[in-house]
Amino acid sequence: MESLHYLLMKSHSLMQKCIFSQAQKIGLTSGQPKILDYLYEHEGSDQKTIASYCEIEPATLVSILLRMEQKGLIERRQKEGNRRSLFVYMTEKGRNSAEQIHMFFDQYDKEAEKNMTESEVNELKRLLTVVCENLNRKEK
Amino acid sequence: MESLHYLLMKSHSLMQKCIFSQAQKIGLTSGQPKILDYLYEHEGSDQKTIASYCEIEPATLVSILLRMEQKGLIERRQKEGNRRSLFVYMTEKGRNSAEQIHMFFDQYDKEAEKNMTESEVNELKRLLTVVCENLNRKEK
DNA sequence: GTTGTATAATTAGAATACTAATTATACGAA
C-alpha cells in the first residue's frame, strides 16, 4: 500500500487537474477556481481571510486577485472606517463563473466518491479532518 | 462537514508545508523532496517515469533536475543503445539528502496518523486509493 | 498628541508548474 503522503499528493493532484480542465474551458487560470469557490459562499471577505482559507500566502493572493480584477471577475472595495483592509466582491461575470465552478467541484466530488457507501465517504472525510488537525498542530 | 475536494487540498497543503519546513533546513527547494523520495527506491529511472510518478509534467521536471544537477545532488546518464532517454542517479550528497527526506516523510506520516487506530489508517489509505482510481478514470 | 507596535496589503525576486512548440532519436512500413 502507498504511503499516506503520496496518496494525499496524488489524490489532490488528480482533483486539481480535473477541476482545471473544466475551469480553463470557461477562461479561468489554475489559481482562480478555489478563490471563486470561496467567494461563492463568502462574498465580501477581506484578503487575509481568503488567503487563509485557501491555504495560500496573502502575497500570492494579491497576484491572483490582480488578474481576476483585470479580467472583470471581481472588485475590491474599502469599508467606511477601515482603510487598511480590502474586501472582495464578485462582478456579474464573476458570479456566473463561481456558480459554474461550484458545480464542477460538486460534480468531481461525486465522481471521487463513486464505489463508496455513504458511511465510507463520511469516514474518509472524518479521517482527513483528523489528518488536518494533526498536521496543523505540528506546523506552528 | 467540509467538502472532499477542500479536505484533499488542505491535508495535502499542510503535509507539503511540514515537509518543506524540514527540507529547507538541509538546503532543498520545494520541488526537490518528492523527486529524492522517489529516487530513494527507484534510482536509475528515466525522466518520463519520474515525472509520471510525481504527477508533474516532464517539462517541469527538467527545470527541477537542472537545479539538482547544479547543486550536485544528481547525475543524468545515457544507456548503451538509447540516446533518447536520460536516466537519473544520485550522488553521494544526493543519497544523504534522500535518506533524510525519506525519514521526514515517514515522521510526518506518523504525525498525520495520530489519534487513529491502525485499521482506521488502513481504511483511510484504501479510500484515498479509490478516490485516485475514480479520478484517474475521469481524467482521460 | 506622539510614539511604538501590530496588522493588511503590496512589491521584488526565485522556484515550481503548466502548455505549446521544438529538437533529437527510435522504429516500423513502403
Add this chain to the structure above:
DNA sequence: TTCGTATAATTAGTATTCTAATTATACAAC
C-alpha cells in the same frame, strides 16, 4: 533505404507559489 510516426527531452512563455522587505493604516500606552 527512406519516409512517416511516435517518443523523450528540452525551450519559451505565462501563472502560481513562496519568503523577505516595504508601505500604509490602526491602535494602545505614555
